[in-house]
Amino acid sequence: MPDIVVLTERELRQCVSLDLPVVDAIEEAFRALATKRVAMPPILRLDIPDHNGEVDVKTAYVPGLSSFAIMVSPGFFDNPKLGLPSLNGLMILFSARTGLVEALLLDNGYLTDIRTAAAGAVAARHLAPARVETLGILGAGAQARLQAQAAHLVRSFGRALVWSRDPAKAMACAADLSSALGVAAEAVKDAAAVIRSSELVVTTTPARQPILQEGWLHPGLHITAMGSDAEEKNEIEPAAIAHADRFICDRRGQSLRLGELHHAVACGAVAENFPAVEIGDVIAGKNQGRSTDAEITICDLTGTGVQDTAIATLAFARARAGGLGTTIRS
């Protein structure tokens, strides 16, 4: 059997960071979803309520890529009490031709964070107004920082406004963005003010009750909703979904099951056959994204297996080129 390469988080951080080639790779993955015979089964989910834990397994085969990944992401929410992170995980990379394991990517969720942020950049590239002066961020965690960095790769905004339930965290996040991106960043106590002052908003919270209200929408606004990836989560008021000129998502079925569309349909704000456009169709030119700078657009990203396959394939190629990893003779 061929050798297997094991890559640690430290090694993966050495060879993969959030940059334009990564954004392009994720964009290609979404394009493939719209144009190729991609195989992407529904997410496997294991719940372990005894330990406040859950595990998601995602995968996708993308024709044309030499490998496919299986991504396993456990979330165990009592871990911080033990001094351990809640989220971790790994990716397994297989040869698409033989199904043999090529590499084990022990990323502890790092590659997932990067591919999630890169999807935000793809959404901003295709859906945000051409000029963005101000970026608004709801939430102040790791993904809030990464989303701001991702947005900055495709829209060179000069100002960032950060809102979080915890004002101290919002201030820390704003300080980080200011130094990382060289923009004027500030924490804002009123979420409505963040939305009203921004042309591009990214929501990154685990909210179970909507934060972003319909009344805050304004012409020329694009919102990317990153937070919801489970039935009970909801960041955007359903009426806002109905109000927007265009609603885009990564995968329609997933948005309906565990994204923002789920709640909008459940409460009757929109019909189940609501015209949600998939981002891959926009990228491939098969469907319209934003058509004027004045439109209001909302994009719901729930996370897809094609992103995992794309980032894992790219990471392995870079690690190989850099001579990184431990080889296991199997």
Place this chain on the structure above:
Amino acid sequence: MPDIVVLTERELRQCVSLDLPVVDAIEEAFRALATKRVAMPPILRLDIPDHNGEVDVKTAYVPGLSSFAIMVSPGFFDNPKLGLPSLNGLMILFSARTGLVEALLLDNGYLTDIRTAAAGAVAARHLAPARVETLGILGAGAQARLQAQAAHLVRSFGRALVWSRDPAKAMACAADLSSALGVAAEAVKDAAAVIRSSELVVTTTPARQPILQEGWLHPGLHITAMGSDAEEKNEIEPAAIAHADRFICDRRGQSLRLGELHHAVACGAVAENFPAVEIGDVIAGKNQGRSTDAEITICDLTGTGVQDTAIATLAFARARAGGLGTTIRS
């Protein structure tokens, strides 16, 4: 983050073989399925028709076990043309308390083979007549050999009869069984004669058209059907399922979806609410298995995530005790 142990197939073969403690561990897993709040989501399946490949992902959380496994088993059926095995795979072992990866078991399907055979032993222990003189085996591959070995752990038969579509393979398999188990083993060209002469039969073929016919059944026969694990597979004539005194399976929903019950229900031989007893219920004494030596019983095993979690947990404990594996500092 804690260290991760990587175990190769060679190391796993050193510490795990098909023995009674392994059979007991698998029996406990089935008992847990019947008595504990086991979480076992449906199998995730990825099809890659471009390369005649498929991947199954199984998992289960068993309360009381310190770990849970995710088993990934690719089957790429053009591999033999490339000089590679069709089946391979690996298991990932996670701490049940924290979700952190404990070990990567690069077993290339070895542990899956062992836990599958061990389930056959559990079925024979609980369902075969007390005295088995003759074992019948349909199929002559690796699992045919392992199933005979497994059955011999719990029923000390003196004779084995092997049928295969390919008589040469049946002869080779019989020769192997004779030397491995010290029994009188012979290849038989007529499958009906194998069934008629045996008290215990194990079917291990990938048949898509039933081989074992209703007319061959006789009092005091137990059949374990191992082969079917997909919608299109079928080893047992549906009328035989209806004819048996008792039908047992590992997981009712799986047997209905991708096991022998699937075809029996589809053709109307039995009703969808047919009383299929789960083997865990028999082990736990919650339901009746065989009640007399004269009954005809059929057990359909499709493979379950609890078996993977049980064998992976046991393998890791033995490997640790034996100082095996490569430690990766993550």
